[in-house]
Amino acid sequence: MDAEQFYNQTGYHAIPVICGPTASGKTGLSIRLAQSVNGEIICCDSMQIYRHLSIGTAKPTAFEQSQVPHHLIDLVEPDVSFNVASYLEAAYASIEALLAKGHMPVFCGGTGQYVQALQKGFSFDQAPIDRSVEEKIRLEYEENGIDSIYQRLITLDPECKEKIHPNNTKRVIHTLALLSSLQTTTKEIRARSVADGARYPFQLFCIDWPRDVLYQRINLRVDQMVKEGILDEAEWLFHQNYPADVTAMQAIGYKEFFPYLKGESSLEECIDLLKQHTRNYAKRQLTWFRHMDNITWIPGDELESYNPLLLISQ
Numbered sequence: 001m002d003a004e005q006f007y008n009q010t011g012y013h014a015i016p017v018i019c020g021p022t023a024s025g026k027t028g029l030s031i032r033l034a035q036s037v038n039g040e041i042i043c044c045d046s047m048q049i050y051r052h053l054s055i056g057t058a059k060p061t062a063f064e065q066s067q068v069p070h071h072l073i074d075l076v077e078p079d080v081s082f083n084v085a086s087y088l089e090a091a092y093a094s095i096e097a098l099l100a101k102g103h104m105p106v107f108c109g110g111t112g113q114y115v116q117a118l119q120k121g122f123s124f125d126q127a128p129i130d131r132s133v134e135e136k137i138r139l140e141y142e143e144n145g146i147d148s149i150y151q152r153l154i155t156l157d158p159e160c161k162e163k164i165h166p167n168n169t170k171r172v173i174h175t176l177a178l179l180s181s182l183q184t185t186t187k188e189i190r191a192r193s194v195a196d197g198a199r200y201p202f203q204l205f206c207i208d209w210p211r212d213v214l215y216q217r218i219n220l221r222v223d224q225m226v227k228e229g230i231l232d233e234a235e236w237l238f239h240q241n242y243p244a245d246v247t248a249m250q251a252i253g254y255k256e257f258f259p260y261l262k263g264e265s266s267l268e269e270c271i272d273l274l275k276q277h278t279r280n281y282a283k284r285q286l287t288w289f290r291h292m293d294n295i296t297w298i299p300g301d302e303l304e305s306y307n308p309l310l311l312i313s314q
Helices: 003-010 026-036 062-067 084-100 112-120 131-144 147-156 169-182 186-193 211-228 230-238 255-261 267-290 309-313
Strands: 015-019 039-043 104-108 202-208 295-299
Touching (some): 015 026, 131 169, 230 255
Parallel strands (some): 015 104, 015 202
């Protein structure tokens, strides 16, 4: 659906996507926007799709979800595989359902891969993967760790060093298997995957705070999560005995507490580590969004008065 068709159906030029780093204020802005456009919110967060994990993933509270309907939250159990292709399938289904009943989709989340996939219109039909290769690499990881696998990946495609962190073992394994199967690079795969363009017009809004202010917000959020019981969620996840490469086991907000649960670190050390990892993650999020096209940046100190409706309705 092009922008003109979308405007004729909805009266707006694009679907708004509220994005930005963790603790920047995305939820509040998305709720305010959705209420102003007769909209409903579609989650764009790779961890909020998992059930049982609410505090550590900063899901909208029950009160926030009562203000505006939310979609793509609590979709699957933590051990279920869920990737960008899975997300796009669910996101497009949500868009179609909302438009069919005359409601405006409003996306909200900080997962850059999901945001980019929507904006560019990624298609994974042209990227088949040999699952036997992926399984072989996964078994190698279980036996020898990720270091040699990651080195092969960046040797095969140096661009991956900037795009994929070695701690994201699941993505490292999947990408190496994909490149090995296709004998190509991620750049070439992306070029093929966006040949048809975006399925819908999207307008991206990214919240931007001064670095010191953002880090202060992150530290305060972690302290609040501790008060709300994030340790209980981490303990529940720890005792599920999921494989180490399950995405939820590597999630920031939970893995930091595993040393405490094993008796290897103090709770204070784990909380400090969580704050550090979350700040590092926010920095990576900002780097990702700054490399994307056509983003409207919202200064954090203007957040309360900012109105994205002005752009999508003009």
